[in-house]
Amino acid sequence: MKPKIYITRKLPDIVVTRLTEVCEVKMWDKEEEPVPREILEKEIQDVDGLYCLLTESIDKPLLNRGTRLKVVSNMAVGYNNIDVAAATEKGILVTNTPGVLTETTADLTFALLMATARRLVEASDYLRAGDWKTWSPMQLTGQDIYGATLGIFGLGRIGEALAKRARGFDMKILYHNRSRKLEAEEQLDIQYADKERLLRESDFICVLMPFTHETKNYIGAAELSLMKQTAVLVNTARGGIVDEEALYHALKNREIWGAGIDVFEEEPVSTEHPLLSLPNVVALPHIGSASKNTRLKMSLLAAENLLQGLQGETPKNIVN
CATH class of the missing domain: 3.40.50.720 (NAD(P)-binding Rossmann-like Domain)
Known part of the structure; x- marks a missing residue:
């Protein structure tokens, strides 16, 4: 059975296709609007992996809801939006996307x-x-x-x-x-x-x-x-x-x-x-990495980090 993942923002088709090859994918379908907290709280209860952005607060109460959660893949270099200590305590891998940007x-x-x-x-x-x-x-x-x-x-x-x-x-x-x-x-x-x-x-x-x-x-x-x-x-x-x-x-x-x-x-x-x-x-509106090529590379790297973690490998970009 395929692992289940939730994606917190609409991603390019090439990224979703790559994830769908391995996972059962559910995605917030809006590009310019963050997923509401109440929806994220509901969706995280039934997934093995979470693909998120800096716009989401992945705090301890949210992580406690993810009883099946194994990997949190952040599409960013920074990860101050994630309670890494709480994730580590629960055995959840946290990854980021350095280098490409x-x-x-x-x-x-x-x-x-x-x-x-x-x-x-x-x-x-x-x-x-x-x-x-x-x-x-x-x-x-x-x-x-x-x-x-x-x-x-x-x-x-x-x-x-x-x-x-x-x-x-x-x-x-x-x-x-x-x-x-x-x-x-x-x-x-x-x-x-x-x-x-x-x-x-x-x-x-x-x-x-x-x-x-x-x-x-x-x-x-x-x-x-x-x-x-x-x-x-x-x-x-x-x-x-x-x-x-x-x-x-x-x-x-x-x-x-x-x-x-x-x-x-x-x-x-x-x-x-x-x-x-x-x-x-x-x-400026936080556009440091905002070139088309770089954002695509970031999104693909976050996908690979997530897949590596879900397939039992140690992701190259693990932060905990």
Whole structure:
């Protein structure tokens, strides 16, 4: 008898077909709307595997309902939406999708850095509003990127990929990580720096660390006060790493120059969020990995992780 699985969002046909070859598949059929909690609570009771997104909270009460559950496959690199400790206690495998989105997310991070530094969204809105009447010497001037200092918090795969892009702009690169990476320092010509030095010396700071209890509000009022007034903060990791209220005040008071944000503490973010009212913020709807090829690779990898676990193998991308 085929194992039963539940998919929490509509997936491309090629992914569903692959899963159907091995499993009895049931899927929430809406692409732009998360599965309601009450439906997920009902469906998880009768499945061996769960294929989910970051939009679902796979907490202990939900896992306790999954009496047959063997595998939770998360279509994301991060897995802070899953109570991994509770899953481990119940013998449930948890998997993620690292690697395949590295280059795409690094592309978006650097694009967001550039768009913020050169005020691209603000300039486009200025033009479309009919405000462009003449050329003037200091009109919509931004910050130089070439030759500037880039600070990276979190030198994982994406952090290293970002450093490679920054080298093409002849940037001086600092990084801060839980542990030093001597090989990466030599290969990428980057320097390890403590947290304070990175904040003080960087013209651009990119947040690429995982979200954990230790990194919650890792960038708060104290950290923002150390940054240059001309500095730009870019966050493409997780929203909770940056204290959004502190960031709003720092930007509003021009304590730092600008911010590029792809992630928020609560998603989807409200259009009334204070950060969205500021002209020196470029805000995106969590599209770090959003290229067609990468999202397809992620969805297929999550499917393979799920199948490996259900077939008694140890998935390559197991997190517990």
